[in-house]
Amino acid sequence: MKIINNKNRFQRTELFVKVSVTLIIFFIALRVPFDTDFFWHLNAGKVSFEQQSVLLSDFFSFTKYGTPWVNHSWLSQIIFYIIYRMFSYPGIMVLVALVATATMSLIYKSMKGNSFVKAFLIILAVLISAVVWSPRPQIFSLLCFAILFRFVKKFDDSLKKKYLVYIIILFLFWSNLHAGFTLGIAFLTLFVLGKIFDFSESKQRTEVESKKIKYLLFLILICSLVVIINPNGIETWKVQFDTVSMKSLQNQIDEWASPDFHKLEQQPFLWIWLIITFFAFSTSSNLLFQEILPIIFFGSLGFLAKRNFAPFAIVIFPTLAKLTLLFFEQKIRNVRFFDKLKLSANKANLTPKQNIQIIINLFFVSIIGLAIFGKIFVLSNTLVLKSYEKKLFPADAMDYLTENGLPDGNVLNSYAWGGYMNWKIPELLVFVDGRTDLFGEKIIRDWTAMVSAKSGYDRLINEYNIKWIFLENDNPIVEELIQKGWATNFKDDLCVILSK
Template identity: 35%
Template structure:
């Protein structure tokens, strides 16, 4: 009976503000449920399939002929299993709903850290979503996005609410290091938080003023530091043990990374989809300046640090949005309150009324509106995630027709392929064809990636790469530099297939 009474009370409390919050997150879910367009998804799916079918975590390369049999730090093995099972049982819909759920949970954790009315927080959540959505895809990286939000929430609880859940951080990193190598974001967050609290304590000692916002005492700073050191040790709890301590640094040290992968390069602010990052950064600076509230040291260090990281690499725009949104709300809230008081003083707005429980007709109307929002979100999520829609999308943007030709005609192996298509080819063609290169940049390193770039750019003498790796078949983008060169070159390469997306060449003597 108590459970029924509690449920009844919750049902009857669906007032306008709760409705607005519910509709907000229904909209976030609907926006995040979209077509999986990142081709790296496909090699993750193939790796997950092999792990499930063999019962062994992949630690050597099977998918390429350039690095076959070499050690491979497969840091996302656990996520790969999850993604493969979702795809096997749910298809494109399963991947899309996974992406939507993870993104929505991350936004909910950010929302819980904010100050202000539901409408102010809702506006900032929308800004956060359109800023961070550039990195959302059904890849292990998305779980790092969620875990960054969760770690930020744990630190928020400790500092701003006095609730100690820091004991969750070491097991969180054990999970994180087996899901994705983005655990480095977690350490950025911990180091920035500790540095900010050190700054807060030093400023309080120097100015002898009591801060308006809570700061951690030195004992608390020491506890967070100790937890962070324990988290470092926990990184060794994975199939690759202590190699994960330096894995991230080894990856970012690859020279060809920014040449090959746009998300590792500095963002290009000319396309509209990257400009919300500028809006959020400049808006936060403006609001902090206008709020009249002293900037908290942790907020300052974290926003500055993650903004710096986002300016260096587009993939860090999402984490920047996560740490900046609560700061933006803390400084926007007093500005909005001042404006509202001034508007009421001038008679432009009515005085606030004491809160009252919503009437039965209003509750019924709110539930009806929520049901309509859920229905609309369901339709929006389902339509682009149908298998036929996704296959048509792949056929118009990826070399699916060329892959079908390869399966039917079976030209000789030793393939040279576009980097962007490597993961997609692994899913569709392995084990019949092994790729030259794919999105596992840490596996290939500069040695192979530089050779790939020589061919892709059609640099002088690039055909020596084909001889070095005994390449007999080339699958590249139609109209690219290498395609144009091979089409005019008389060195024995013959076009055997071509469409608007892909062109296939076969070496003359291998036909």
């Protein structure tokens, strides 16, 4: 009877921790749904939805107007637009929080060990991953990656072929949601290479392991082909490599820059490396190559660009949980101090009675639930949303243009605000927005030269027939053009509009 009671108590604790952690993650993931890239994604989703065909050419800029555009995120964009159309910004906020929570929950399920240790580790995973929790297609890509990781582990444990079918279907959807499917192919490849190394080093080479390797190699081939089934065809493979090969990415886009560990919010990535290094050296871990290779690869990507923190979290934390459990088994369990502490706790009978424990658990969960509803209520308030919009985007300047009309000629606009400007005033064709893969190295380089007032910038202004600018106040070109007699149409603390 005592064993049954202990088992029930353990199950209640597991459930309580799991529910609490899930709700806490959801609470953390609830944010005002504004992102510089969100608006051009929303605009593209609107066009695709209204014309009932995928938008595959540019209609938002004058520099690339009418040219083909590899719109690899078309399905995500339509999802965003439908949610926005039905529920406006609060709907987008809840959607992003749900996807982020589902991703973290899959990581939690992939970990083994004590529920409280897993809860601590998943909070660390949240600290690493939260940097990319924004209303953009990559949020769906991270969910797909977490699902892939789960399915691969399930197949590896059971050899059930149904998981291979699930993975193929997953890649079919993934390649239409976001070009990040290449991370999935990379993970599969590294996992199989690791299994091959493990198999070659093993003294007991079983037929089962040999079959797994053959099936997974075939799976990589099928998945590499199935991703072509989308409106972009083979181009969906090319766009990812075209994007990462652009030298201007790290200079212009913060998420593509390497992490700055002097900033507290970026340090958890480094903490995890230190923790896993400590556990790896302090235990006889004998990690498999199928675990090591993905960790090294995605960890290296994290050092190159902050946007890769989240994929790293997906592959590292199940292994980190395994090492934590091993460290406890080998180093902590037999320490006399902890034995005495455990014995004292058992004698004191600190565990509350069943009914009291249930009431405490429900009370705690209810508090988190109320906090979630309170946060949704506050962040959904129109005044709060407008306040954030004015803080992050040139809302007043756009109101000015709406009331007074657009100046004649082409505009040199902020890279960060291009999508927002075109969303607010569809007839306003911008110089550039967040679609670096569309604009390419030359246009981004020319844009940088102009806004920085580098030598020859005036030649570029004439070449692109720039008649007015819409930029942040601190850009060097602003003072240069004012000195040359350009008129100040609008100016506030955030931006300035000048016309020739």
